[in-house]
Amino acid sequence: MAKPAKVLLNVPAIKADFPILQRKVRDRRLIYLDSAATSQKPKQVIDATSDYYSRYNANVHRAIYELGEEATREYEGAREKIAGFIRAKSPNQIVFTKSTTESLNVVAYGYGLKGKLQSGDEIVGTVMEHHSNHVPWHFVKDHKGAVLKYVDVNDDGTLRMEQYDELLTKRTKIVTVTLCSNVLGTINPVKDIVKRAHEVGAVCVVDAAQAAPHMSIDVQDLDADFLAFSGHKMLGPTGIGVLYGKPEALDATEPLLGGGEMIREVHLGRASWNDVPYRFEGGTPNIAGAIGLGVAVDYLTKLGMDAVRAHEMEVTQYALEKFARLDGVHTYGPKDVKKKAGVLAFTIDNAHPHDVASILDVEGICVRSGHHCAQPLMERFDLPATARASFYVYNDLEDVDALVAGIKRVQEVFA
Amino acid sequence: MSASYDLYQEQILDHYRHPRNKGPLPDATLNARDSNPLCGDEVILHLNIDGSRHASEVRFEGQGCAISQASASILTTMLKGSSMEEIEALDRDALLKKLGIPLSVVRLKCALLPLHVLRLALGDSKAVRT
Numbered sequence: 309m310a311k312p313a314k315v316l317l318n319v320p321a322i323k324a325d326f327p328i329l330q331r332k333v334r335d336r337r338l339i340y341l342d343s344a345a346t347s348q349k350p351k352q353v354i355d356a357t358s359d360y361y362s363r364y365n366a367n368v369h370r371a372i373y374e375l376g377e378e379a380t381r382e383y384e385g386a387r388e389k390i391a392g393f394i395r396a397k398s399p400n401q402i403v404f405t406k407s408t409t410e411s412l413n414v415v416a417y418g419y420g421l422k423g424k425l426q427s428g429d430e431i432v433g434t435v436m437e438h439h440s441n442h443v444p445w446h447f448v449k450d451h452k453g454a455v456l457k458y459v460d461v462n463d464d465g466t467l468r469m470e471q472y473d474e475l476l477t478k479r480t481k482i483v484t485v486t487l488c489s490n491v492l493g494t495i496n497p498v499k500d501i502v503k504r505a506h507e508v509g510a511v512c513v514v515d516a517a518q519a520a521p522h523m524s525i526d527v528q529d530l531d532a533d534f535l536a537f538s539g540h541k542m543l544g545p546t547g548i549g550v551l552y553g554k555p556e557a558l559d560a561t562e563p564l565l566g567g568g569e570m571i572r573e574v575h576l577g578r579a580s581w582n583d584v585p586y587r588f589e590g591g592t593p594n595i596a597g598a599i600g601l602g603v604a605v606d607y608l609t610k611l612g613m614d615a616v617r618a619h620e621m622e623v624t625q626y627a628l629e630k631f632a633r634l635d636g637v638h639t640y641g642p643k644d645v646k647k648k649a650g651v652l653a654f655t656i657d658n659a660h661p662h663d664v665a666s667i668l669d670v671e672g673i674c675v676r677s678g679h680h681c682a683q684p685l686m687e688r689f690d691l692p693a694t695a696r697a698s699f700y701v702y703n704d705l706e707d708v709d710a711l712v713a714g715i716k717r718v719q720e721v722f723a
Numbered sequence: 724m725s726a727s728y729d730l731y732q733e734q735i736l737d738h739y740r741h742p743r744n745k746g747p748l749p750d751a752t753l754n755a756r757d758s759n760p761l762c763g764d765e766v767i768l769h770l771n772i773d774g775s776r777h778a779s780e781v782r783f784e785g786q787g788c789a790i791s792q793a794s795a796s797i798l799t800t801m802l803k804g805s806s807m808e809e810i811e812a813l814d815r816d817a818l819l820k821k822l823g824i825p826l827s828v829v830r831l832k833c834a835l836l837p838l839h840v841l842r843l844a845l846g847d848s849k850a851v852r853t
Contacts, residue, residue, distance in 0.1 A: 660788035662762055662833065666730055678762060692763040692786065721731050
């Protein structure tokens, strides 16, 4: 062993909070290493959503009666918790959406397509973005004549920052970047990226889907104009997402969904809009989802996001060391855990990633295989697909050992 | 090897490691290619149909997982020497029986990709991804 493990979180106690981690898969302990796709949920979150439906189910913001009051209080309470979690100045800067994807589409549509962008204005992205931070900008290119430019990555999976500087011009109006790559695990220097974007007068959109669950985020320190993330990757329910925005950025954004809740007055043929953030929440929202996400935030806050990050650095460091000793196994992205989150894309010689995932599945180990909704990045590394293991608060070194043993089984089968 | 490794039986691994009839066929009379967008599995099929309407030569090219590539290899062995009538009658049950492995819904797509490409080669406009 290279060095003694000093994992900070009490994983057995955490595991006990997750009902699904008590089940077996084919008589084997479930080893869940796909939290980058979606995290598991603690019973506190499951109970909170169930509690809403069991005890105070009512629509928010409208009902006069007690149940409606309670539902509204809990829903808005969740908004306050989330604002605190990312250190937003005000809960009014927190918009509930259904996902990171919807959040990014709201910005691309409302700020890009319907906003002040002119034909020929430039949007700078990166090759490591998830499809959800590529495709909405394609719409802006196709319908508004915006020009898309992309920052490449170095072979070690870090962004080519010198190239970023070259891409920025007076015509750059939007810079959009992930805080953490869902394939390489690269943690990007977003504070610096935002600063340089502001210097040319552009706004910066940050995809925090992979970052918010795993590290402390301070939107004021980052100075991001927009920041998007999802509930389901951070112990919360599916179908709830968040869009944070600076007040002036949200004010300059047209709503994507027209309907109830988002209006002030409606007349035949015309309407005026509600205030931010409600302007962006047309239709009955995912009330249970928002409340569940609030409880997930409580759970993570109690663990401490710095402890969560330190724990994942330990597990990732251990995995990188173990993988480095395996012949014929290749990992992608930074090798320095200070620059890398707990996401480990890997390939095994002579075994296709789907076969790797199938064989690991037999061992009760859940890993992702494929292009991870990041085809441009896979093309950059000339990879048709990879396997990917990702770690969270309920994973420990034993899980890594099981993964390594599983990889050895794969190598036996495909020897 | 435990019973739960049924997916990777010797026949499948053998066809994956030592694919039969793999390579280009410049004079082929029927050709088609398709890929599985989820996995990136790719199969290209070439058939040479002779004057007596038999597949005198069949080859495949491609890349991907063991299941898709072994299935393509096995399919070529089934097609070679067959009449057009036999080829047109070849259905998924026949291929799956020959593969002889239990397949989940996701892996079924890998296994059936070569058959889908065969349908494209035959010009079957009804060829749909299964």
